[in-house]
Amino acid sequence: MNDCIFCKIIKGEIPSKTIYEDELVKAFLEINPISNGHILLIPKKHHVNFLDTPNETIKKMYEIIKTIIYPLLKEKLNITGLSICQIGKDVKHYHIHLIPQYENDKLDFKYDKSKISNLDEIYTKLTNK
Secondary structure: OOOOHHHHHHHOOOOOOEEEEOOOEEEEEOOOOOOOOOEEEEEOOOOOOOOOOOHHHHHHHHHHHHHHHHHHHHHHHOOOEEEEEOOOOOOOOOOEEEEEEOOOOOOOOOOOHHHOOOHHHHHHHHHOO
16 A cells, blocks of 8 residues: 555655564554553554454464563563554554553543443344343
8 A cells, every 4th residue: 555654664664663573564663652662563564454464464463462572561661561452543554552551650441431332232232132
């Protein structure tokens, strides 16, 4: 995709602060981070979303999170946890947000009742019960 910002980052047309890279994926610092060490992990081949991305690629991405990125963040930045999110609304190139959590940080995913449907209705829709 010629206009994809992540494809341009992969090609080196746009600079990035790369944390990890191999033949299949690239991990780099988010330029608008939610917390210190917020990383984006992307496949080098353009895939629009989770469903479009091959299982082997997704498996490799999670292996890299578990064996390389999470231990690196824990060792170097002393994180206490890691939120793994697949938001993907802005850039139509599959990516995973790796958002470090720290002791006493204010990072919170808060419940907002005004945005939530009735749980029984959701359950019925999902299970046909």
